[in-house]
Amino acid sequence: MAQGALLSTDARTDVLRRVASAAAGAHAPLSVPRGYRRIGAMQHEERVELFCRRAGEYRADVRRLHAREVAAACAEICGARGVRRLVVPPGLPTAWRPSGVELVADEGLSPHELDATDGALTGCTLAIAETGTIILTAGPAEGRRAISLVPDLHVCVVSERQIVELVPQAFTALAEQGLARRPITLISGPSATSDIELSRVEGVHGPRNLFVLVLREVS
Amino acid sequence: MTTFPEAARRELANDQLRTNLRNATETIRAKRGRAVAELPDWEALRDAAKAIKEDVLANLGPYLERFEEEVTAAGGHVHWARDAADANAVVVEVARRHDATEVVKVKSLTTDEIGLNDALAGAGIHALETDFAELILQLDGDWPSHILVPAIHRNRTEIRDLFARTIAPGITSDDPRDLAEASRAYLRERFLAARVGVSGANFGIVETGSVCVVESEGNGRMCTTLPPVLVTILGIEKLLPRFADLGVLLQVLPRSSTGERMNPYTSLWTGVTAGDGPQELHVVLLDNGRTRVLADEVGRQALHCIRCSACLNVCPVYSRTGGHAYGSVYPGPIGAILTPQLRGIEHAASLPFASSLCGACYEVCPVKIDIPRVLVHLRAKAVEATGGAGERAAMETAAWAFESPRHLSIAQRAGALLTRPFARGGSLHRLPPPLRAWSRTRDLKPPATRSFRRWWRKERS
Numbered sequence: 173m174a175q176g177a178l179l180s181t182d183a184r185t186d187v188l189r190r191v192a193s194a195a196a197g198a199h200a201p202l203s204v205p206r207g208y209r210r211i212g213a214m215q216h217e218e219r220v221e222l223f224c225r226r227a228g229e230y231r232a233d234v235r236r237l238h239a240r241e242v243a244a245a246c247a248e249i250c251g252a253r254g255v256r257r258l259v260v261p262p263g264l265p266t267a268w269r270p271s272g273v274e275l276v277a278d279e280g281l282s283p284h285e286l287d288a289t290d291g292a293l294t295g296c297t298l299a300i301a302e303t304g305t306i307i308l309t310a311g312p313a314e315g316r317r318a319i320s321l322v323p324d325l326h327v328c329v330v331s332e333r334q335i336v337e338l339v340p341q342a343f344t345a346l347a348e349q350g351l352a353r354r355p356i357t358l359i360s361g362p363s364a365t366s367d368i369e370l371s372r373v374e375g376v377h378g379p380r381n382l383f384v385l386v387l388r389e390v391s
Numbered sequence: 392m393t394t395f396p397e398a399a400r401r402e403l404a405n406d407q408l409r410t411n412l413r414n415a416t417e418t419i420r421a422k423r424g425r426a427v428a429e430l431p432d433w434e435a436l437r438d439a440a441k442a443i444k445e446d447v448l449a450n451l452g453p454y455l456e457r458f459e460e461e462v463t464a465a466g467g468h469v470h471w472a473r474d475a476a477d478a479n480a481v482v483v484e485v486a487r488r489h490d491a492t493e494v495v496k497v498k499s500l501t502t503d504e505i506g507l508n509d510a511l512a513g514a515g516i517h518a519l520e521t522d523f524a525e526l527i528l529q530l531d532g533d534w535p536s537h538i539l540v541p542a543i544h545r546n547r548t549e550i551r552d553l554f555a556r557t558i559a560p561g562i563t564s565d566d567p568r569d570l571a572e573a574s575r576a577y578l579r580e581r582f583l584a585a586r587v588g589v590s591g592a593n594f595g596i597v598e599t600g601s602v603c604v605v606e607s608e609g610n611g612r613m614c615t616t617l618p619p620v621l622v623t624i625l626g627i628e629k630l631l632p633r634f635a636d637l638g639v640l641l642q643v644l645p646r647s648s649t650g651e652r653m654n655p656y657t658s659l660w661t662g663v664t665a666g667d668g669p670q671e672l673h674v675v676l677l678d679n680g681r682t683r684v685l686a687d688e689v690g691r692q693a694l695h696c697i698r699c700s701a702c703l704n705v706c707p708v709y710s711r712t713g714g715h716a717y718g719s720v721y722p723g724p725i726g727a728i729l730t731p732q733l734r735g736i737e738h739a740a741s742l743p744f745a746s747s748l749c750g751a752c753y754e755v756c757p758v759k760i761d762i763p764r765v766l767v768h769l770r771a772k773a774v775e776a777t778g779g780a781g782e783r784a785a786m787e788t789a790a791w792a793f794e795s796p797r798h799l800s801i802a803q804r805a806g807a808l809l810t811r812p813f814a815r816g817g818s819l820h821r822l823p824p825p826l827r828a829w830s831r832t833r834d835l836k837p838p839a840t841r842s843f844r845r846w847w848r849k850e851r852s
Contacts, residue, residue: 183472186471186473188455188471190678191451191678191682193686194683195452195685198448198449198691199445201442201446203442207439208642210638230655283582283583284583287583302652303652303653304653316666316667317612317616317668318616321616339638339641339642339653340635340642342638343634343638343641344638347634352596352599353599353600353661353662355660356601356658356660357612357656358641358656359655359656360654360655360656363607363655364607364655365523365524365608366540366649367522367524367527367540367542367543368547368550368567368571370414370415370418375571376571376574376575376608377521377578377579377608377609378609378612378656
């Protein structure tokens with residue numbers, strides 16, 4: 173693409189020159205006023221309850237349980253929804269893995285191979301209470317972005333201590349944990365469209381079924 | 392282009408459009424209102440969002456260079472595009488190198504703006520729109536009429552009939568659920584087999600070199616995750632300086648746009664990640680008139696826009712005419728200030744007048760673009776650019792009349808005399824050209840036969 177590269181070099185110079193001359197008169201604010209809420213005010217239980225309620229309002233199926241109950245709950249969901257082949261990321265905790273269903277370890281499955289599975293079971297990195305959002309960053313228990321996308325059902329395990337109250341807290345935490353450059357996916361309910369006469373339809377291309385299992389803190 | 396009043400007259404005659412629009416704008420407006428009222432710090436978020444965008448514009452050059460550096464360091468390729476032709480050439484070249492005869496596309500106003508699909512078609516490459524509404528429009532050769540819900544002017548039976556003719560022969564149901572299922576089935580194999588994906592972007596993060604796409608259906612995730620090659624086209628104004636700025640923008644955008652607390656899917660990626668997603672990433676930084684907007688001290692705030700479409704839903708003009716009347720991919724109040732600036736005022740001189748200046752758009756704007764102020768500013772430029780000889784003569788006459796009491800008195804007497812032939816039933820009808828267009832839709836009392844000042848002089852004498 174030698175010719176293309178040459179063109180790009182010229183275009184780069186041109187655009188940057190135009191920007192410099194056009195922006196000359198623009199003045200920047202001395203600082204960005206950050207008077208919005210950046211630190212949550214809720215106690216632990218209140219925050220967890222808010223998350224469960226808000227995620228539920230997006231028609232995600234939210235359940236609170238103990239870590240030892242994950243495998244059984246997942247097996248029950250798979251049974252009820254006819255999931256026979258469940259994709260799991262390589263780093264998924266062994267204790268979460270359900271029996272009675274074929275577990276397909278994701279070791280670089282092709283899109284077509286993924287499409288031949290019925291569901292995925294993953295962990296997450298964070299969750300946001302105020303918006304009912306779960307955040308995946310392709311960690312060992314979360315896997316590649318494609319596995320929570322292509323199969324029609326997604327079971328996501330959230331532990332209570334991963335739940336922050338506010339949106340800005342989530343981005344601060346991602347940066348602090350060194351995850352800002354990872355692939356990041358925010359999920360708020362199952363995929364949806366309102367394109368026809370604004371009537372909401374759940375499930376277009378992403379999973380039509382989202383289950384969120386919230387692990388009780390062991391005190 | 393067709394002027395706004397001409398295009399609006401055509402659109403207003405479409406009953407289906409007006410019914411759908413009223414329903415859509417009222418519903419989304421109410422939802423937005425509830426989502427915004429829920430936040431105690433909404434105004435503080437708007438102030439922050441506005442300042443973030445001002446910061447971007449004031450430091451755009453250094454930010455663009457830093458962004459390029461970060462993307463490149465993360466394994467991506469950055470291309471610069473002065474205009475649509477530059478940008479389209481990059482996409483065509485990438486698709487060719489991978490022998491792709493089809494690319495899968497995420498809904499993107501920016502790619503509509505540059506006419507990417509036509510450019511690709513010219514090179515024998517099919518650009519497949521994968522957003523539900525965009526697919527509907529593409530199948531029918533139609534054009535978006537709303538930023539958020541582009542096919543809002545079409546109803547379910549029209550869409551059913553279209554699908555029966557095209558992607559789902561034999562479909563009989565017009566239930567949106569079944570229609571969505573038909574599009575899912577049609578697109579699934581195309582997603583799985585796609586070799587090149589094309590997207591726009593909502594934000595580019597300077598500090599990390601990340602690209603952010605906000606969506607609902609999951610087609611965006613499909614296009615940006617499954618194909619081995621991805622090209623993302625980013626308007627140069629779409630940058631955010633810091634990763635933490637997402638904490639502001641990802642609150643104001645979904646609540647302003649769909650009226651949701653958060654949209655179903657938001658994706659962020661930085662360059663190339665081994666083993667996950669596309670292994671070849673191209674980011675195209677697009678000018679295409681944006682630096683022209685940036686150079687205008689008053690007008691540059693139009694570049695703050697995050698394409699939420701809240702201003703469309705509150706606009707008394709848009710909610711009646713719909714988007715097509717604006718003759719651009721950017722409709723509504725934001726389109727009325729963006730299009731004339733991007734293209735040059737002489738190419739869209741009627742758009743700044745497509746407003747009642749009521750100010751509702753400014754009130755809902757999450758990044759506080761003072762749209763009425765920019766409209767007035769552009770009206771002045773439109774008059775300068777298009778001559779406006781009649782208007783100038785009228786203003787000069789007015790200036791003369793107000794110069795002295797004697798001039799005013801002469802003008803008043805002349806006015807009463809000259810308008811008398813057109814006064815019937817206590818109001819003026821059918822004034823002669825060029826005033827006819829004005830009088831056609833307005834009632835005006837004829838000037839009094841005797842002015843107040845003459846009456847006063849008589850009373851006091």
